[in-house]
Amino acid sequence: MLCLTVLFFAVAASAQRSRLEDVRFETMLLEKQLEFALLDLQELRARHERDMRAYAVAAAEDLTNEEVEQPSLSSTKGDFEPRPRERRPGRRRPGRRRKQQQPPEVATSDNNTMRVVAFPKKAAELPELPYMRRGDAPRRRIEVVVWNKIRGFLDWLRPDFVTSARERCSTECVFTGNQRAVPRADGVVFHAKTHRVTDFPPKRPPGAKYMLVSLEQEKYAPLLKHPKYVAKFDAIMTYALDSTLPMISVHPHWDAARYYEAPTLGWETKLDAAVAFVSNCRNAGAADRLAFLEKLMKVYAVHSYGRCLHNKDEPPLRDGQQRGDAKRALLAKYKFYLSFENDVNSKDYVSEKVYDGFLAATLPVYRGTATIDRLVPAPDALVKTADFGDDPARLAHHLAHLAANKSAYDAYFAWRKPPRDTPRARARFQTIIDMTAYKYTALCRICAYLADHQPAQA
Ligand SMILES: *[C@@H]1O[C@H](CO)[C@@H](O)[C@H](O)[C@H]1NC(C)=O
Ligand SMILES: *[C@@H]1O[C@H](CO)[C@@H](O)[C@H](O)[C@H]1NC(C)=O
Secondary structure: OHHHHHHHHHHHHHHHHHHHHHHHHHHHHHHHHHHHHHHHHHHHHHHHHHHHHHHHHHHHHHHHHHOEOOOOOOOOOOOOOEOOOOOOOOOOOOOOOOOOOOOOOOOOOOOOOOOOOOOHHHHHHOOOOOOEOOOOOOOOEEEEEEOOOOOOOOOOOOHHHHHHHHHHEOOEEEEEOOHHHHHHOOEEEEEHHHOOOOOOOOOOOOOOEEEEEOOOOHHHOHHHHOHHHHOOOOEEEOOOOOOOOOOEOOOOOOOHHHHHOOOOOOOOOOEEEEEEOOOOOOOOOHHHHHHHHHHHHHHOOEEEOOOOOOOOOOOOOOOOOOHHHHHHHHHOOEEEEEEEOOOOOOOOOOOOHHHHHHHOOOEEEEEOOOOHHHHOOOHHHOEEHHHHOOOHHHHHHHHHHHHHOHHHHHHHHHHHOOOOOOHHHHHHHHHHHOOEOOOOHHHHHHHHHHHHOOOOOO
16 A cells, blocks of 8 residues: 555656656747747847948938038028038947048038039929928927937937028927927927837926837837827827828938939930849848849849849949949949839838939839839839739830830830929929938928917917
């Protein structure tokens, strides 16, 4: 009997022990999985940060190259401003020295060495943009506090943006990072990416609108998916065209005129091939883009200068030439520019590619959001892969047709010529590119919105 009891307990204990072992083993597996997931996440984040940094550097180089911003179409004559180069410590990538370190020349309107191209005749014709200053019309003072420091390249407190906003918006548009100004502010801007959910002003001022901004796709700014969090704000500013004040993340800091008047080599001279710059081969839906590109390359000539499916090298930069310019000069030589977004499922999300295509006066071949028509000068200014069932072979067939038929090709550039090139059409496109968050016009739009949504001034 005793023997049996001992045996029973021994068996039970051993069963328990083996169950315990199982649980331990499973825990260990889960821990490992978690570890791997964290590693993946880290890598994804690092890659994303790196892309953003590279993009910021390119954008900054473009800005530097511009030296002087073109006169805004609705600004007063002679209102040229040099773009001060900002020093942002820690932003430069190690091992990559910026070429031109000297500050840009300060140009004045009477200095004919200025490299700016002005379009004074057209400026007078362009209808007024509602967020821009009109002559001497009285302006209401609107003050906006940027609550959490926006790191990286979305920096609305850039001195030249702040100065331009004060002088050139339809309101006297004051942006500050001073949190103590909140009680008298008309608006407080929170940046989703760097915001901690509990970090709000201690007291909500009755007169101030809370505004949330994010230029990230949702997977990078998960707070946007929390209805409770989003409900704290009076206005949402994302790239979604149905948000309160849509902001796009491209950097077209040039005026519409620059797009309309971009010099073109013409159908006869342009290479009978499509040019591609794709360097993000894997994450954020890019694998699908790569597969499309790969199929297209089998049926149509594609010169791929980016990391993915690379088959052409960029010519070296000429002395003093900026990367953005060099790239557009290269694009200009081709009949087609493959402007493919990472992720075709991201509604309303548009990157700088298609705009670069217009600036280079090549024909963008677009693959991305279905709402692209609302973001370009005209729906027939580009070839959309969606119109060909997103089928590389059908697309290639169409490209070959355009490459062989000048009038069919040129029809895609009709928007640039009379009778379609009108002041109204240019103004419409100007309001689109002014949706960029990387120009002081973003500040003007915010202030104009606040002025429209505040009780009248006493
Ligand atoms: C224009 O700029 C150049 C280069 O900075 C300078 O040498 C020249 O004196 C300036 N001319 C005028 C009229 O300001
Ligand atoms: C060229 O394209 C135009 C417009 O699409 C068309 O009317 C014309 O027939 C084409 N010409 C040839 C030779 O295919």
